[in-house]
Amino acid sequence: MTRSGLILVDKPAGLTSHDVVARVRRLAATRKVGHAGTLDPMATGLLILGLNSSTRLLTYIVGADKEYRATIRLGATTTTDDADGEIVDRASIDELDLVTDGAVRSGIEALTGEIEQVPSSVSAIKVDGKRAYARVRAGEEVVLAARAVTVSEFELLTTRREGDAIDLDVRVVCSSGTYIRSLARDLGAGLGVGGHLTALRRTRVGAYDVHDAHGLDTLDPGAALIPAVEAAIRLFPRLDLTEQQAIDLTHGRGIHVADWAADDAGPVAAVAPTGHLVGLVEFRGKDARTLVNFPSDEIAAS
Known part of the structure; x- marks a missing residue:
């Protein structure tokens, strides 16, 4: 499984957060799994996991209320x-x-x-x-x-x-x-x-509720996965890119967005015309530069 995204798990008591990560690694057949905030073994409830390149989103989720x-x-x-x-x-x-x-x-x-x-x-x-x-x-x-x-x-x-x-x-x-x-x-x-x-x-x-989480015993990672683009636009403002802007950001070049009017400098979810997540950007005035890029091989699989 090479897809990228988030999985919401309702952690049961008696397991560490690392135990949950280890189990999802096996189920999803990938080593690239991380979580956004530890829960003690005694605790239950919402544990947000990131798979593959979406582990890069976890940095921004950890700080949420x-x-x-x-x-x-x-x-x-x-x-x-x-x-x-x-x-x-x-x-x-x-x-x-x-x-x-x-x-x-x-x-x-x-x-x-x-x-x-x-x-x-x-x-x-x-x-x-x-x-x-x-x-x-x-x-x-x-x-x-x-x-x-x-x-x-x-x-x-x-x-x-x-x-x-x-x-x-x-x-x-x-x-x-x-x-x-x-x-x-x-x-x-x-x-x-x-x-x-x-x-x-x-x-x-943050924006994620335990009512939307999945039990670990019956977890199907493919069905439970929130694609990276859906996860990002739920967390951040959305910027719809032109084809050329998507190419420029993918290659590490900055872009100019003349009609950008949002007050927030970033992060902003940059979405390609194809609907996939190119990455997260931050603005300085009307100019945006990449904070986090998402690889094209995972985009193709999502």
Whole structure:
């Protein structure tokens, strides 16, 4: 299979993002498969895969905003800020009884907007060239620096009080690089009872929704593939090229588009008269130059 495009997968729990990539490589018979944003093994939901030259689109998808459904358990702190870790501290029932619904809402409000967030020490962030989680597993103590993130929506959906825990079902819309585990940890810490994540599902990445994703067990890569041109024009403004403009961009030459009036400099999806994606371009005034080209051999197969 030499076609290029995106595949939306609804990742099941228990698999790493790399496991999904490896399976799709076998199914699609290509080594050129990548993903746009890791999901932890515990998490489910939308994983966007790029095949062949469309892996070049993933760079632009990774930075898109994301939406999650999650369950936060108040009352216990774990080593990993989620249910996969060991419990290191547990609140008493009396302490949990002091956590009012109003306090929970205030805690959520404090974690909404532009915030400084310390990622979990078992995240995939690299520290001196090595993943933080790998350093933790090797016995090192890892404390990551706080980073600015945006939590545009943090909505409490349901509260369940059950003995030694309070479970909160929430919906979160956030910028790329936001850790939902860290939100759970910080919410619990702010309420004085600890907290961690027990369930996480990614429901949207940018323009793509999990409702359009395919189950891994029944995945047919050929049928599920979103062609590169469809993926690109969903992500970026579209520029319809003349035949000569398509030739010029294919050969690395810039083009002049006298009637280009869009405010955005780029990226812009450049589409040939044949309907295939020539590449992504950026504008400087009326002049465009290539950011990413797409090879003609994959165009012919798409």
